[in-house]
Amino acid sequence: MISVKELVRESHLPSNYFAPDVYIQGDLEAGLIENRKGARLLALPEPFLRAIYEGLAEEVGAASESVLYKCGAWWGKTFYRRFAEEVSQHHKQPLAEIEMIEFLQCFKQSWKTHGWGKVDLDFNFYQQGFIVVQVRNSAFATSGAALGKPKCFVEAGLLSSFFSGLTGQKLHCIQTTCESLGAECNHFVLGLPERVKRAEAWLQENHDHATIMDRLCQGQANR
Amino acid sequence: MDTALQSLIYAADDHYLSDADLDRFGKDVQALGDRIEAYEYIRERELSILQPAVDYLTEEFLGSDPKLLERAVMHWLSILRYAAMAMLLNNSEYLSRRILEWLPDLVEVYQLRDIELALYRLILVQAKSSLSPEQLALIKPYLEEAYAVLLNAKPALQKAA
Numbered sequence: 565m566i567s568v569k570e571l572v573r574e575s576h577l578p579s580n581y582f583a584p585d586v587y588i589q590g591d592l593e594a595g596l597i598e599n600r601k602g603a604r605l606l607a608l609p610e611p612f613l614r615a616i617y618e619g620l621a622e623e624v625g626a627a628s629e630s631v632l633y634k635c636g637a638w639w640g641k642t643f644y645r646r647f648a649e650e651v652s653q654h655h656k657q658p659l660a661e662i663e664m665i666e667f668l669q670c671f672k673q674s675w676k677t678h679g680w681g682k683v684d685l686d687f688n689f690y691q692q693g694f695i696v697v698q699v700r701n702s703a704f705a706t707s708g709a710a711l712g713k714p715k716c717f718v719e720a721g722l723l724s725s726f727f728s729g730l731t732g733q734k735l736h737c738i739q740t741t742c743e744s745l746g747a748e749c750n751h752f753v754l755g756l757p758e759r760v761k762r763a764e765a766w767l768q769e770n771h772d773h774a775t776i777m778d779r780l781c782q783g784q785a786n787r
Numbered sequence: 788m789d790t791a792l793q794s795l796i797y798a799a800d801d802h803y804l805s806d807a808d809l810d811r812f813g814k815d816v817q818a819l820g821d822r823i824e825a826y827e828y829i830r831e832r833e834l835s836i837l838q839p840a841v842d843y844l845t846e847e848f849l850g851s852d853p854k855l856l857e858r859a860v861m862h863w864l865s866i867l868r869y870a871a872m873a874m875l876l877n878n879s880e881y882l883s884r885r886i887l888e889w890l891p892d893l894v895e896v897y898q899l900r901d902i903e904l905a906l907y908r909l910i911l912v913q914a915k916s917s918l919s920p921e922q923l924a925l926i927k928p929y930l931e932e933a934y935a936v937l938l939n940a941k942p943a944l945q946k947a948a
Contacts, residue, residue, distance in 0.1 A: 566845055566857055568837045568864070575857075577865045580889040585881070665896040669889055 578666075581654045582673035601650055605678075613707040629717050636721025643722065644729035647674060659730075679703060680719075681750075689777060692784040693759055696777070697723055697737075697752040705743035705750060713767065714742035716750055727754050736760045740773040753777070759784065789877045791815045818877075825922040826875045829867070836917050837864065840909035847905055859902040862890060863910060870929035882929055887936045894937055907934045 581587070588605065590597045597605045620628035648659045651670050655662050662670075668685060675683040680703045686696040704716040716739055724737035736757035741747035751773045753760055762783060763776050771779075792815050795808055804812065829836070841860050848856060865886050873882035894900055911930060914923055 566841050566853065566860055568834055568841055568860065571857060571860060572864065575861055577868070578861060578886070578889070578893070579865060579869075580885050583884045585884055665893055669892055673889065 576656055580673055581651065581670060582677045584677045587677050599650075603646065607679075610706065613704070617707045629715075632717035633721040633724075636718035636723075637725040638721075639718070640722035640725030641729060644726045647671075647726075648729070675699075689781060692781045694753055694755040694777070694780060695727065697754065699750040699752070700743075700748070702743055702750050710744060713745075714739035714750070715744055716742060716752075719750065720752055723752050723754060738763050738767065740767065740776050753780065755780070789815065789819060790880075791877055792819075815877075821921065822875050822877065822925055825918070825925045826871050828918065828922055829871045829926060832917050833864075833867065836910060836913045837867070840906060840913045843909050844902070844906050848902055851902065855897060855899060856902060858897055859899050859906055862893070862899070862903060863906050866890075866930070866933045867910070870926060870933065873929050874926050879929065879932060882932060883936075887933060890933075891936060891939065900937060903937045904934065907937070 587600050588597060589600060597607060599605055617628070617632070620631055624631060647670075651662065651667070652659050655666070659667065671685070672683055675681065681699045681701040683700075684698045686698065689696060699716075699719065702716055702719060704719045720737040720739050724735055727737075728735045734757065735754050737752050737754045738760055739750060739752050740763070741749065741751040743750055753763060753776070759780065763780055766776050766779060792812070795804065795812050795815070798804065798808060837860070841856075844860075845853075845856060866882075869882050869886045872885075873879055894903055907930065911927075914926065914930070918926070
């Protein structure tokens with residue numbers, strides 16, 4: 565027999581921690597936007613992001629890509645730490661013990677609530693050592709000049725260190741499709757650096773996402 | 788905040804409210820009183836609405852994993868609480884944001900759709916006997932909304948295919 569009274573007493577009721585109306589709050593008197601834990605949030609206007617992209621490209625040329633990736637990676641490290649802390653506290657258990665589906669729900673909702681687009685994870689290539697991330701309405705695809713190649717370097721860096729934190733292994737991330745090039749969504753492939761970096765050459769040869777995934781998985785099968 | 792009252796406050800941004808608006812304001816405030824009463828009533832009778840429904844559910848799904856049944860019960864506990872709050876605020880978006888946008892994936896992964904839909908039906912039967920027709924009319928649209936969302940979650944067989 566299930567006792568509702570006992571369930572209420574002992575269990576954690578499911579709820580959406582990152583629901584935007586409760587997660588994003590403000591201290592209007594002080595001119596602050598904060599998350600529900602009191603950490604400051606900033607709303608960045610698109611022209612500012614564009615200015616960073618273009619300013620960097622002008623100053624350091626092609627190196628701006630790796631600078632942006634590193635900025636994203638640094639940001640992702642702290643984002644992961646904050647995410648893990650908040651979600652663990654909310655669920656009253658360590659992140660590693662939270663059910664995978666509940667972790668995914670939190671991850672997807674946090675992305676949406678921060679205004680970074682709609683994210684989905686594809687674990688179909690997990691056995692081969694890859695996780696594919698899809699992002700629609702990315703905040704980073706419209707910034708900066710067209711490069712003729714995927715350009716969400718900040719996002720790729722952010723994902724690399726977020727999932728490195730989560731898995732405890734150093735992961736690299738490459739972007740295989742980009743909304744700025746007319747793709748339906750941004751695709752990012754995460755995996756161990758020596759495995760994923762092989763895809764960079766195929767990207768330069770303009771291979772599509774499906775071909776790149778086939779080749780990456782084939783490479784793993786041949787090992 | 789109550790969405791109807793909020794829209795009147797926004798409307799009064801730079802002018803006095805019209806007589807028709809003021810009339811609406813009065814009615815909305817009155818309706819808020821009814822909703823507060825219904826909210827209190829549901830809050831006090833949460834257990835007496837849910838426990839019989841859960842007892843019937845365990846009979847109906849005798850061979851099912853008790854952990855799965857408990858999970859579905861937890862979902863509906865949350866739905867009832869958020870639905871009551873959404874009713875109080877007269878704001879269905881509150882219910883969607885806080886729980887309904889979040890639930891279908893969980894229902895799909897744990898293959899709970901049939902259990903959750905049965906529980907909705909049983910809770911509604913209990914709500915009908917515990918609440919007055921007026922109170923039921925206030926909360927029912929929110930429960931129906933939750934039902935509609937869960938109905939669209941993929942059933943177990945479709946998922947396996």
